[in-house]
Amino acid sequence: MAKPSGFRTYLRSEKTPEERKLLRKVDFFILTFCCFMYFFNYLDRSNLTQAYVSGMKEDLNFKGNQLTQITTIFTCGYIVGMIPCNLALYYIKPRIFFPSMVVLWAALTMVTAAASTPHHIMAIRFFVGMAESSTFIGTHYILGSWYTESELGKRSGIFTASGLAGTMFGGFIQSGIYKSMNGLQNLAGWQWLFIIDGIITLPIAVYGFFLFPDTPSRTTAPYLSAEERALAISRVPEVPEQKPLTFAFVKRVFSSWQFYGFVVLWIIAGETESFSTNSLLALYMKANPDKKYSVYQLNNYPTGVPAVGIVSTLFWATLTDFLGGKRYLVAYWIAITGVITSAIILAPGTGIGGHFGAYYWAGSVYACQATFFAWANDALRYEEDSLRAIVIASMNLGSNAVNAWWSIVFYSANFAPKFTRGMWAMIAVSILMAIWACGLQIMQRRAARNHVHSTETVEPRDIEKEMVSDTTKV
Template identity: 30%
Template sequence: MSYWKRLLPHLRTLPEDVTSELASEVTSEKEDHALLTNKEESFVTYSNLKDEVSFVGSGLNQIRKGIPYELRDEAGRKWWKFFDEYEYRFNKEYKKSRFWYEFLYPNHTTRGAAERKLLYKLDALIALYFLMLSWSHSVDSYNFTNAYVSGMKEDLNMKGNDYVHTTTIANVGAIVFQLPFMFLLPRYSSHLILPLMDLGWTCFTFACYRANSLGEMQAYRFLLNAFGAAYYPVTQYVMGCWYAPDEMSSRVSLFFCGNMLGSVTSGLLQGRIYDSLDGRYGIAGWRWMFLIDAVAISLPTVILGFFLIPGIPSKCYSLFLTDEEIMVARMRNKRNQVNDGVETSKLQLFTDRKLWKKVFCTSTFWVLVVFDTCSWNNMTAYSGSFALWLKSIPTYSVTQVNNLSALPASLGFAYVIMCSFGADLFRCKWVFMVFAAVMNSISCAILIKWDVSSGAKWFAFLTTYFSVSASPCLWSFINDFLRFDPQVKAITWIAIYSFSQSTYAWIPNLAWPTTESPKFKTGYTTSLVFGAIYGLWTFVVLFFYKRNEKRHALGNGIILYNSSKGETPPEFVHTDMEQRNNYFYLK
């Protein structure tokens, strides 16, 4: 490879890639033999264990060398174990293999420095970059609200519900242009998809500064969001390929922190720009913000993304990960039953009915659709109601409105970190999701009442970001549900997200009409209803999640049987495994 090409992202081919390709050809007709893919871990697939498969469900039926297995008798299982979220996801050895303060960087069974070093690098390459990307997109998005209250409304002659209609038009652009990524995501690397789409986002952010009419602004916002269509699902798809389920929520929280950081900086920057640049060179202050967004914020993230996004472990394009770290990432995925990629030639045809049945004819899809739809529509935080309420108070200047509008998002950092880091620390997402739903419901109830003290109203507005705080846990759930088939994962992610966002495109028109500003009684009532359903639906999701993991318990390192039903440990435990330190290992 030419020297200059080594400075650009390129597909990393490891020795094991060639070995596994040759081995797969030799053993294609010997599915019951061991397929050795690397020096540290091997798989034995038992194709003749029909009796054993019946009691562990339809799991991957793979017993892996070097992995400790827990033999668990289900007899006498207590009812409260239903609330143990990871009861079937991790065995006892996995759960005890870290100290509580190591929850961000657990080593689990490997106990090696390589895994910890890999996680450090992933946090820098993926988590922190996606925080930066989220911040960039959020600044651009929130700036529309800040621009509206900083002179854009008057300059573009916006009246009535023009504000919410423009937001809806922008959302339609994102929804429509998400759909092609069902096809593109499993086939093309994210280090190309995201930067190219962000380049389009940057161009139309720049274009917004020169809009001279409402129709022109609406066209730019539509196209801007069309190029931002890949932003949410692609970032979460990538994170789900690199992080373990008990590491995910805390990393996704950085993504949401970037979103809130955008809200904070958008308000503060708009206030500063309005004071210092309004009218400079004949350009209004709100126009300066769009211009600065594009040139100084969005464009640098486009360039960085091309070099920092590593693709996925099985098709890695990173310039910064070593061969050993890539192998460690692949082994982590094998242990966690994460199938991150499939060769393009082995993907099902996009028009194959069987593929679409895998997506839409499963309970998982519909359970997650309801969950994500409620999550989208309970978010009072993104309604712009706080800024519009401040604008309705005559004692606040434009600068003060912009500065104070940053307060809820600033507190939102604490809410998101508490819920997401707590979920990984205690390995229990559902508790924090229900807590966030309760807090959001209290906030909405106060604002529905409206005729309350000023302090109560401030409390309600400053707690609106509880409607966002549990989203990292939700996305972690979705990633774990969909980890087995990358093609189904891509289609399901986009389908769930598109359906949920499509409801967010028309519900705000009914629930948050600008003419009801600043009370928005309909909007707060709608958020309260969706928030209450969201909290209750968490238990439905927990039920389906645990049922799914019980089916894959063997792949999770748990050998199940129930002596109260006359079952005994499967035969392979005695013939093919040996006991060490209360756990069973493949001989």
């Protein structure tokens, strides 16, 4: 009988019927809530640029780089909220905390429609950033709590893809609202965008409050039996736990190689996403001196960037699971992509088609979101949960702290359409990404060997103690 291929074996998975049943339940309730939450998170976040190119710039009399300043202020709020939000998951059940944050940012999104100056939007977006900071890092912490190393990449990829879908569909939603509702009730199309985005976000909060399963050790989900809860706990390593907010824990964080390795990794990776996260294609189109684009084109054409990101994310997340968790491979893809796409845009003879192609290709860099956070979860699998939560939160904090000024220095809206300074910065961080990932790969392998060695030395001792205990009982 022919032996099944490695890929078919990977797809089938040698799990018991009870474990497969548990995974189906957990996948449905965790991924539906988290993916919808992230979808609307990105929808509410990306609508600012879409509103800007759909009439908000003229209606509110934006000047210079005020749009970039608003993005920076949002990032500041995002930074402020990250670590408190992840620590809050220790004291507030995730099924309470996540929906509360969803309600808060949905309400603030609707309030944005009432803004009459760019400064009003600056104040609102700061608090939107604080509320939204709970979603990305909090979900990656939850995923790492439920899934094994061979399962994590795919789930992280599906979650990340949902946010990119929010960015992609945001353009279609805005163009539809502009066409059908611009001027309705004396409100501009961009105002209706904020109102409708907020309204359609609220049902997700209700869903999460009733059905989100928290973490394996704390779940009270009615759809999980006592046996399934015990199975969920047994699937993840039992690790020593330290309570956060103590001096010993802070010392533990700053003495771990994972903290420095993955925080710096995501700082670099965050800037390799700059073409996409700063909506450069939309700004390029808006400022293009050679061709004028309609509102519908300005909203619809850039949706190809997150579309490429979705395909790339799912591909690399699944592939790195299949290859046994070799997440570092994505770093080398990013390095190649960043250098080549920047060179295409910098080249004097490149036409509009070449620029569009480069920006679309650059969307594939989004794959690093799922794979790098899965990589961090893998590397911290045998460490206490509080350390894992802080490292994941600090990764995003560090990236956004740099991005707060990076986008102004290299990708300010008034640098469009060329962004020459930003192209050279992209080449530099892409090369640095490959170098850093190589070093981190070496550190992880060394740590894995040390863990295996320590396990092998501890096990004989445990057996000996059990033998002595058994003798004593006799």
